[in-house]
Amino acid sequence: MLKKLYKVLPFLIIALVVSAAAALLDGLVTRDMMGLLDYALSGDLEAIRERAPKLLLTATMMVPLGILEVAANHLYKRKTNVKLKNYYISRVFLKNISKFQKENTARYISAMTNDFNTLEINLIAVIHTVCSNLLSFLVGIWLLSTVDKKLIALAIVLILLNLLISLLTSKPTKKAYKERSDLFDDYTTYIKEILSAFHIVKNYNLQERVTEDYNKKSEVIQQKGYIIERLFSFISSTQNFMISSSIYGIIGGVGYMALTGKITVGGLLLVVEGVQRMNWPVFQIIESLPKLFSSGNIIQKIEGSLGNTDSHVETIALKEFKDKIEFKDVAFHYEEDDTLILSDVNLEFKKNGKYLIVGPSGGGKSTLLKLFRKYFNPTQGSIYIDGHNMKDVKREDYFLKIANIEQQVFIFEDTVLNNITLYKEYSEEEINQAIKMSGLTDFVEKLPKGLDTVIYDNGRNISGGERSRIVIARALLNKASILFMDEAFASLDMERAREIEKTILALKDITVINVSHVLFKDTRDMYDRVITIKKTAY
Numbered sequence: 121m122l123k124k125l126y127k128v129l130p131f132l133i134i135a136l137v138v139s140a141a142a143a144l145l146d147g148l149v150t151r152d153m154m155g156l157l158d159y160a161l162s163g164d165l166e167a168i169r170e171r172a173p174k175l176l177l178t179a180t181m182m183v184p185l186g187i188l189e190v191a192a193n194h195l196y197k198r199k200t201n202v203k204l205k206n207y208y209i210s211r212v213f214l215k216n217i218s219k220f221q222k223e224n225t226a227r228y229i230s231a232m233t234n235d236f237n238t239l240e241i242n243l244i245a246v247i248h249t250v251c252s253n254l255l256s257f258l259v260g261i262w263l264l265s266t267v268d269k270k271l272i273a274l275a276i277v278l279i280l281l282n283l284l285i286s287l288l289t290s291k292p293t294k295k296a297y298k299e300r301s302d303l304f305d306d307y308t309t310y311i312k313e314i315l316s317a318f319h320i321v322k323n324y325n326l327q328e329r330v331t332e333d334y335n336k337k338s339e340v341i342q343q344k345g346y347i348i349e350r351l352f353s354f355i356s357s358t359q360n361f362m363i364s365s366s367i368y369g370i371i372g373g374v375g376y377m378a379l380t381g382k383i384t385v386g387g388l389l390l391v392v393e394g395v396q397r398m399n400w401p402v403f404q405i406i407e408s409l410p411k412l413f414s415s416g417n418i419i420q421k422i423e424g425s426l427g428n429t430d431s432h433v434e435t436i437a438l439k440e441f442k443d444k445i446e447f448k449d450v451a452f453h454y455e456e457d458d459t460l461i462l463s464d465v466n467l468e469f470k471k472n473g474k475y476l477i478v479g480p481s482g483g484g485k486s487t488l489l490k491l492f493r494k495y496f497n498p499t500q501g502s503i504y505i506d507g508h509n510m511k512d513v514k515r516e517d518y519f520l521k522i523a524n525i526e527q528q529v530f531i532f533e534d535t536v537l538n539n540i541t542l543y544k545e546y547s548e549e550e551i552n553q554a555i556k557m558s559g560l561t562d563f564v565e566k567l568p569k570g571l572d573t574v575i576y577d578n579g580r581n582i583s584g585g586e587r588s589r590i591v592i593a594r595a596l597l598n599k600a601s602i603l604f605m606d607e608a609f610a611s612l613d614m615e616r617a618r619e620i621e622k623t624i625l626a627l628k629d630i631t632v633i634n635v636s637h638v639l640f641k642d643t644r645d646m647y648d649r650v651i652t653i654k655k656t657a658y
């Protein structure tokens with residue numbers, strides 16, 4: 121993940137160059153002003169007249185440079201945030217479907233919200249803060265060195281002292297941030313759960329209990345936030361003390377030099393100004409370093425959520441489904457349980473054939489479909505597509521050939537049209553045909569804006585049957601070679617289900633594999649084969 125930061129290095133460099141220019145210009149203005157003060161005290165009006173316009177011009181340039189500095193910093197932060205988030209989401213989508221489904225999605229939500237926010241503040245902003253403050257600090261040293269080079273040694277002592285505090289405090293800071301991030305994972309899971317179970321909470325009058333639990337969890341998170349703040353206030357006050365003592369030491373030293381006539385009044389003020397200029401950057405750097413160090417743990421945690429990816433390399437490209445899919449001596453059990461769900465499966469599915477899979481509840485029908493869909497590989501035996509072991513077939517090629525109609529329907533918060541086409545280009549005729557075949561014509565005609573009507577919140581404003589017909593239209597439009605259906609008609613009335621099933625079974629150029637509890641007498645004969653799965657696991 122850190123490697124991605126190299127890609128935004130040019131933006132960081134631009135931001136720092138602008139910051140350096142602004143700090144240098146500021147330093148020059150300060151130095152020249154103190155010079156003018158010395159001329160004023162010595163009554164040299166000629167020198168003042170000569171230098172004042174130049175100083176005024178230089179000082180005016182500070183305004184546009186300041187604006188540019190803010191803009192460049194903002195650009196760097198924006199680019200970096202977007203880059204890291206892009207990297208994360210694209211890696212998440214590289215995950216195998218089965219592995220992803222096994223994990224708690226709250227982990228990703230927490231990473232994409234809380235952990236990325238922490239990184240934005242503790243890593244992305246801090247990298248810029250540390251570098252730009254270092255530049256301001258160097259300008260401060262330069263100002264001191266124009267008065268007396270020995271003062272640089274004092275500045276170095278100041279840095280070392282504060283660096284030591286940072287290192288000493290970084291360990292507890294790291295720990296507190298990691299604990300807080302883990303707490304956020306649990307918290308997100310919990311919120312996700314109570315919101316998904318909203319109706320159960322209301323129906324069973326569990327509001328009080330849930331509110332109490334929620335308050336307790338919020339309290340723990342707030343407490344952890346308070347511990348982090350307390351830690352930082354301790355760090356800041358110790359640093360304040362160290363920095364103030366060092367500054368007073370330096371000011372005392374140059375005060376003595378001024379009294380003994382070793383430096384001018386302008387020089388004295390320049391030293392005070394230089395020290396002040398070093399004070400703020402040092403404070404900022406030291407405050408930021410523990411945050412920067414704590415980012416390592418968060419990055420590790422984010423990277424951890426990206427693990428668990430399939431390492432098997434698929435080598436076979438599949439241009440077209442030409443002939444058949446065969447299950448040869450296939451047995452399967454889920455990773456976390458040794459009980460065989462399927463065993464001795466020897467089946468052949470011909471291209472454009474129509475197959476119905478029936479069997480008892482828990483018999484393994486959906487599991488068989490998951491093997492078909494490449495969510496899992498068989499524990500024993502193999503599945504072949506056109507003679508190629510399915511395990512080695514590139515999933516992106518295979519997924520282009522298949523369409524799915526499942527019981528669990530997902531509808532995007534978008535128009536009916538986009539939900540049917542899934543943002544791909546189809547002709548009007550193709551779209552109308554899919555709408556007709558899935559029995560959506562009446563529904564679309566009644567909609568206030570027709571196909572442009574927006575469906576809200578996973579289909580809140582439409583019925584279960586309408587949602588499932590949208591998904592049927594989506595699958596038909598996709599013109600896949602193989603259509604997998606898992607209790608696809610469960611939310612439809614018998615009449616409509618039978619009608620759509622007939623339409624689908626009448627399609628010539630598609631292989632249909634339909635898992636269903638229900639077997640209609642009048643569609644039975646339209647299938648090439650009805651396969652009954654027997655329950656293996658008891």
Ligand SMILES: Nc1ncnc2c1ncn2[C@@H]1O[C@H](COP(=O)(O)OP(=O)(O)OP(=O)(O)O)[C@@H](O)[C@H]1O
Nearest residue numbers: 454457461479480481482483484485486487488657
């Ligand atoms: N992800 C999983 N991890 C472990 N066991 C699972 C998993 N999914 C399903 N099972 C188990 O596998 C068995 C078969 O489940 P499956 O969903 O394939 O059956 P099914 O025939 O489709 O049932 P139904 O008709 O009730 O949907 C069940 O005993 C189930 O508990």
